[in-house]
Amino acid sequence: xxxxxxxxxxxxxxxxxxxxxxxxxxxxxxxxxxxxxxxxxxxxxxxxxxxxxxxxxxxxxxxxxxxxxxxxxxxxxxxxxxxxxxxxxxxxxxxxxxxxxxxxxxxxxxxxxxxxxxxxxxxxxxxxxxxxxxxxxxxxxxxxxxxxxxxxxxxxxxxxxxxxxxxxxxxxxxxxxxxxxxxxxxxxxxxxxxxxxxxxxxxxxxxxxxxxxxxxxxxxxxxxxxxxxxxxxxxxxxxxxxxxxxxxxxxxxxxxxxxxxxxxxxxxxxxxxxxxxxxxxxxxxxxxxxxxxxxxxxxxxxxxxxxxxxxxxxxxxxxx
Numbered sequence: 001x002x003x004x005x006x007x008x009x010x011x012x013x014x015x016x017x018x019x020x021x022x023x024x025x026x027x028x029x030x031x032x033x034x035x036x037x038x039x040x041x042x043x044x045x046x047x048x049x050x051x052x053x054x055x056x057x058x059x060x061x062x063x064x065x066x067x068x069x070x071x072x073x074x075x076x077x078x079x080x081x082x083x084x085x086x087x088x089x090x091x092x093x094x095x096x097x098x099x100x101x102x103x104x105x106x107x108x109x110x111x112x113x114x115x116x117x118x119x120x121x122x123x124x125x126x127x128x129x130x131x132x133x134x135x136x137x138x139x140x141x142x143x144x145x146x147x148x149x150x151x152x153x154x155x156x157x158x159x160x161x162x163x164x165x166x167x168x169x170x171x172x173x174x175x176x177x178x179x180x181x182x183x184x185x186x187x188x189x190x191x192x193x194x195x196x197x198x199x200x201x202x203x204x205x206x207x208x209x210x211x212x213x214x215x216x217x218x219x220x221x222x223x224x225x226x227x228x229x230x231x232x233x234x235x236x237x238x239x240x241x242x243x244x245x246x247x248x249x250x251x252x253x254x255x256x257x258x259x260x261x262x263x264x265x266x267x268x269x270x271x272x273x274x275x276x277x278x279x280x281x282x283x284x285x286x287x288x289x290x291x292x293x294x295x296x297x298x299x300x301x302x303x304x305x306x307x308x309x310x311x312x313x314x315x316x317x318x319x320x
Contacts, residue, residue: 012250016247027260033231035276036279045207052237055233058233062238062242063187074184081172081176090200095160096158097158100271101267105267106264106268107145109137112138133297136296140291144287144291180246189244193237265291
């Protein structure tokens with residue numbers, strides 16, 4: 001391996017970590033944006049159709065501008081990713097009808113433990129620091145989710161749907177990690193987003209009221225609805241899906257999951273801040289301790305291998 005390649009790898013890894021961490025923050029804001037759109041009267045199918053069709057159109061413009069021609073293998077990878085994304089987003093979005101914004105985000109964050117399990121099943125290597133980080137993040141998420149005094153800790157239908165979503169997110173992270181190493185980020189992002197848009201547009205057209213497009217005209221007159229849709233379609237779909245598709249080639253699936261575990265923390269911060277009209281939630285001390293554990297897990301995943309390597313170098317120099 002040339003010296004230039006060795007120098008580029010750490011830089012690409014740093015950019016990937018920064019990009020995926022930023023994506024987690026953007027996706028953390030989608031929980032409140034989705035809840036706002038649902039409260040405004042958009043059905044699950046209509047909301048997901050609008051979000052992903054607009055996102056696909058924006059990504060399509062980029063492909064045309066860059067004169068990128070998708071290959072058959074890239075389109076097939078995007079098709080498989082799109083089918084997984086469509087399923088996981090339906091579970092997550094429908095679950096928000098029955099559970100709170102913050103709780104939905106926290107349960108979704110359980111993919112931090114599902115991802116390394118799925119990753120090992122397909123033969124990926126699991127670093128000790130990443131496994132420890134995933135376990136630490138899981139402990140934090142349990143503290144965030146649990147509601148004492150309620151039956152089953154407050155567990156409901158929405159929580160069950162969101163848990164299924166978390167498993168699928170783990171599968172999607174692992175699949176993206178493998179596909180991104182053989183495909184181009186813009187193509188993978190556009191193809192999977194387009195598949196999701198087509199699926200939910202068909203679902204909305206053929207769904208009876210109130211599950212289709214019937215409430216769209218009224219909902220689109222709600223104050224702030226276009227801001228929420230722009231955030232979901234352009235920032236959280238067009239930009240975020242490209243970053244994930246392009247950057248996951250330089251980090252492991254488990255490391256990605258740990259970075260993404262910041263998503264529920266940011267979602268909780270948005271939910272309790274009250275900055276989104278109609279969404280104001282409360283977190284107790286245990287929940288905030290859970291958030292701190294997740295942040296610690298993220299730092300351990302990123303700094304652990306470097307600190308361990310630096311310690312080994314120092315010990316070798318001392319022996320030498």
